[in-house]
Amino acid sequence: MRTQVVIIGAGPSGLLLSQLLHLAGVDCVVLERRDPEYVLSRIRAGVLEQGMVDMLERAGVSDRMRKEGLPHDGFTLSVTDTRLRIDLKGLTGGKSVMVYGQTEVTRDLMDAHRARDGKVIYEASNVAPLDFDGPNPRVTYDKDGTSHEIACDFICGCDGFHGVSRASVPDGAITEYEKVYPFGWLGILSYVKPVDHELIYANHPNGFALASMRSKKLSRYYIQVPTGTDVNAWSDDAIWDELKIRLGSEAADRIETGPSIEKSIAPLRSFVAEPLRFGRLMLAGDAGHIVPPTGAKGLNLAASDIHYLSEALIEFYGENSAAGIDSYSQKALARIWKAERFSWWMTMLLHQFPDLGPFNARMQQADMDYLASSHAAQVSLAENYVGLPY
Template sequence: MRTQVAIIGAGPSGLLLSQLLYRAGIDCVVLEHRSPDYVLSRIRAGVLEQGLTGMLEEAGVADRMHREGLPHDGFTIAVGETRLRIDLKDLTGGKTVMVYGQTEVTKDLMDAHASRDAKIIYQADDVIPHDFDGNSPKVTYLKDGQRHEILCDFICGCDGYHGISRKSVPEGALTEYEKVYPFGWLGILSYAKPVDHELIYANHDTGFALASMRSHTLSRYYIQVPTGTDVNAWSDEMIWDELKIRLGAEAAERMETGPSIEKSIAPLRSYVAEPLRFGRLMLAGDAGHIVPPTGAKGLNLAASDIHYLSGALIEHYAEKSDAGIDHYSQRALARIWKAERFSWWMTTLLHQFPELGAFNARIQQADMDYLASSRAAQVSLAENYVGLPY
């Protein structure tokens, strides 16, 4: 098989790249190790920056998001007894975020691909990129017991942190930066009315909590738990009780509870691989970086990679220029590190770090006092939350 761009990974970043390239007249093939049902079963982020919503519009897959998504003008952040609403719209000159689940974004992209009979090969085993250091890269894979080969101009690794793309980079060519946090997020999804019309981020003496949502009737909550916690050790009732404590009396009084329809624990880490380009192999999304979910940057940061990468590939084919490809890694990493900083800062502000004790608690409170008294500090928080420009 011959194509222009081979994309490894059919998550939202790989599918978004494929859709944007298709609309620019560029041929591509997407390879995915898992089944479509498995890809859709992954519960992930739900806060979209304006940059991402604009890219979904550009890709022609934003109609359902605009019908069913929930625009948010702000959110509440709390440390101890200090509660502060961050008015995103006022602080950023009209910018907002959209609450719309990553699963829904993926489904919309899958539907768009199905409607045009796009070339997506699911359950492709032993996917391996080859010869990307020259001018004739290729990708091989197994399907139904037979080995197949895709000849291409470029390979785009959108296959996540555990994928083959980054692992295929020659030894010594990659520099990795990582911080592993001593806790994770225990998340619960339930058909219960959200406790508030906006998100609430809270830091209690017993740990972090987040009240979020996927719709007017579907709530998503998180609590901080130590690394190594067994999700089965937490009953639904225990989680609801802990949420009421951490989110405070006002939220507890309004909170509706119900049985969980999904319950899981996500570890927290900050990770960046440099560079993101190796000849004709480019990494994007979680294949190149991970952020803690505190700042709602994971999916959004993948989208900014796709913004730079799709633009570079379109420029290559339309204008016969490799300027965008040559600068892809530098441009993407400049924004990645700013998002890493913001996510790290939000994480340190809102979580209990056992090894830091009373000192950290006072620093967190001082940070909140400064936020509450400084519009400049609130503007900085707001402009990072809605997303820095591409």
């Protein structure tokens, strides 16, 4: 088989890239090692930046998001005794975010691919990107007991942190930067009405908590737990009780409780691989970087990679110019590091750190007091939260 671009990974970033390339007339094939049901079963982010909303509209997959998504004009921060609503729309000149689950974004992209008979090969095992350091890259894989090979011009690795794309790069070609945090987020999903119409981020002496939602009837809550915590050690009742404590009395009086339909623990880490281009192999999304979920930058950062990468490939085929390909890594990393800084800052502000003690608590309160008293600080927070320009 021959195509112009092979995309490894059929998560939202890989499918979004494929959709944008298809609309521009660029031929591509997507390889995914899992089946579609597994891909859709992954519970992930639910807050979309304005830039990603615009990209989904350009890709022609925004109809259901516009009907079912929840536009948010602000959110609330709560640190110790200070509670502050950040007016995103007012502080950024009209920008906001959209609450719409990553699972739903993926479903919409899958539907679009099926409608146009897009080339997505699920349950492709032993995927191997090869010869990407020269002009004739190729990708091999196994499917139903048969080996296959795809010749191509470019390979795009959208296969996540543990995927084969970054692992295929020669030793020494990548510089990795990483910070692992000593805690995770225990998340609970339940068919109950959200406690508030906007998100609440809270830092309590017991630890971080987040009140979020997937719809007007489906709520997503998180609490900070130590690394190594067993999810089965927390009953639903224990999680609800802890949420009421950490979110504060105002939220506790309104919170609805119910049985969980999903519970899981997500570890927190910051990670960046540099560069993101290796000859004719480009990394995008979690294959190249990870951010803590604080601030909701993971999926959105993948989307900005896809923005730069799709434009570069469309320029290459439409204008016979490699300028965008040559600058992809530099452009993407400039935005990645800004998002890494923002996610790190929000993580430091909102979590209890076991090794920092009372001094860190004072710094967190001072940071929160400054936010509450400074319009400029609130503008900076809002500008980062809705998403920096591409």
